[in-house]
Amino acid sequence: MARKVALVGVGMQKFEFCKTETIEEMIFDVARNALEDARLSKEDIDAVVSGSAVDAFCGIVNSDKVATDGTGGFLKPTMRNSTSGSTAVSTPILGYNHIASGLYDIVMVVCYEKMSENPSAQAVFNTVYDEAYVRPIGLNVPIQCGLEARAYLHRYGLTERQMAKVSVKNRGNAISNPYAQLPMKLTVDDVMASPYLSWPVKLLDTSPVTDGARAVILASEDVARELTDSPVWIRGVGRGADSVWFMGRSNSNLGRLDYAYLAARQAYEMAGIKDPGVEIDYAEVYDPFTFKEMQHCEALGLCPEGGAGKMIDEGVSCKDGALPVNASGGLQGEGNPIGAGMSRLTWCYLQIQGKAGDCQVSKDVSTAVCNAWGGMYQYNAVMVIGRD
Amino acid sequence: MSKKKPEMTISGQIQVDYQWSVGKAGERFFAELRDHKRIMGARCRTCGRVMVPPRIFCEECFVDTIDWVEVEPKGTLVTFGDCYFSTDGKRLDEPWILGIVRLDGSDGGLIHFIKETKAEDLRIGMPMEIVFNDDRKGHILDISHFRPVKESK
Numbered sequence: 001m002a003r004k005v006a007l008v009g010v011g012m013q014k015f016e017f018c019k020t021e022t023i024e025e026m027i028f029d030v031a032r033n034a035l036e037d038a039r040l041s042k043e044d045i046d047a048v049v050s051g052s053a054v055d056a057f058c059g060i061v062n063s064d065k066v067a068t069d070g071t072g073g074f075l076k077p078t079m080r081n082s083t084s085g086s087t088a089v090s091t092p093i094l095g096y097n098h099i100a101s102g103l104y105d106i107v108m109v110v111c112y113e114k115m116s117e118n119p120s121a122q123a124v125f126n127t128v129y130d131e132a133y134v135r136p137i138g139l140n141v142p143i144q145c146g147l148e149a150r151a152y153l154h155r156y157g158l159t160e161r162q163m164a165k166v167s168v169k170n171r172g173n174a175i176s177n178p179y180a181q182l183p184m185k186l187t188v189d190d191v192m193a194s195p196y197l198s199w200p201v202k203l204l205d206t207s208p209v210t211d212g213a214r215a216v217i218l219a220s221e222d223v224a225r226e227l228t229d230s231p232v233w234i235r236g237v238g239r240g241a242d243s244v245w246f247m248g249r250s251n252s253n254l255g256r257l258d259y260a261y262l263a264a265r266q267a268y269e270m271a272g273i274k275d276p277g278v279e280i281d282y283a284e285v286y287d288p289f290t291f292k293e294m295q296h297c298e299a300l301g302l303c304p305e306g307g308a309g310k311m312i313d314e315g316v317s318c319k320d321g322a323l324p325v326n327a328s329g330g331l332q333g334e335g336n337p338i339g340a341g342m343s344r345l346t347w348c349y350l351q352i353q354g355k356a357g358d359c360q361v362s363k364d365v366s367t368a369v370c371n372a373w374g375g376m377y378q379y380n381a382v383m384v385i386g387r388d
Numbered sequence: 389m390s391k392k393k394p395e396m397t398i399s400g401q402i403q404v405d406y407q408w409s410v411g412k413a414g415e416r417f418f419a420e421l422r423d424h425k426r427i428m429g430a431r432c433r434t435c436g437r438v439m440v441p442p443r444i445f446c447e448e449c450f451v452d453t454i455d456w457v458e459v460e461p462k463g464t465l466v467t468f469g470d471c472y473f474s475t476d477g478k479r480l481d482e483p484w485i486l487g488i489v490r491l492d493g494s495d496g497g498l499i500h501f502i503k504e505t506k507a508e509d510l511r512i513g514m515p516m517e518i519v520f521n522d523d524r525k526g527h528i529l530d531i532s533h534f535r536p537v538k539e540s541k
Contacts, residue, residue: 145469248439
């Protein structure tokens, strides 16, 4: 029987295009912030879990080695996790496993990415594709997203303007986020007028290249109840993976994320959530591209399948809407340091605690969900957290 | 948005050469492509699914009992993407196009260039065919590109 696990602290820092700090210095900053937030010291931490998606960005092979000291991992059990972009949520799930299993009571989870140390994030991304069948063709991130976005819009009859509204919402929300890299006050027409990368994806449908880190501290039930009167529990976790052979999948429409529906179903079953559209108060949804927020809202059951266009049209996911999504600004507004997309989880926690500052939504938030996506249209990781 | 750079940095590069195996299934696929302009798939004897690209096992049934079958050099456009940037990041005036084509006689498909057409003339679900290169080396670029099937009257 899994033990209950709570979030007891988060460590934030500003997301920026190019930080002067090293990865070790960035990590030390968020780890110390998390310890302060949880009113704990390094000695209280039993084990450390770190996560980053792509070492080639920072050019430090096995970058987990430089995460050791900054996370407080000195002479402690440490472990690094990497599942491409979904590292952002699969890493705190790994931290959860450490405590739910009964192995440890207090675990530091740190996710980081320093993308600026390579002048071309695209050149790094180009190295992730299959060597025999894909890379010689020159597939790149813009077309990769164009292939998927076109299949998605086609399947469900959605539009570029609906995608643009997600960009306006998220970059606008980021204006209230002191840690955000790319707050912008935009109109739908601004987004529509930005240059195409690959139809229907335009420059303002994307997220920036970012340096940043995030930390969360997880604790067992006994410890959490000692530390706080209002623990925030991890109520459900889920993950799913599809075949790497995206062009050869028998379900190869690319418009429907079977693996994300699977991850969400696991997390909701564990949390006892039957109708997420009603029972989830707040969501931080992985939005490296506008259409990814839409696909993920559907897979997470925040709207019906194919209903993400209506959701944004009706303002449901806006900050003052019935089910706010990415009031922090999401990856598009706050920045997208791939693994440190764990920021999605930290903002769910801050919203539940009522500590989200100017990003705080007006409605009461007791249950929130976040997710992350990665691989060759391949992985999703989902976490549901909430108050008693 | 500030794009200040750190005052002190160390420059360097990591350059590593590789030779990647194409694998047991890949050797058969690329040899048939080179020698006979054939596209080979692997049929799972358990579920009957024909995998393209071919593999030595079916990930759904998790068995390695497969039969090699020839599939059609034509099929249906699953999705496509145009791009105004070269893969090394240069802005282009005319987009280039990639597409995924589900090949007839298979449950899978290939991703490749689409040429001899414009993006605005393409639609998901339309019939496409493979154009082979005359000079073939046992490589995915032995296929030149996909193009729309010309309607015969």
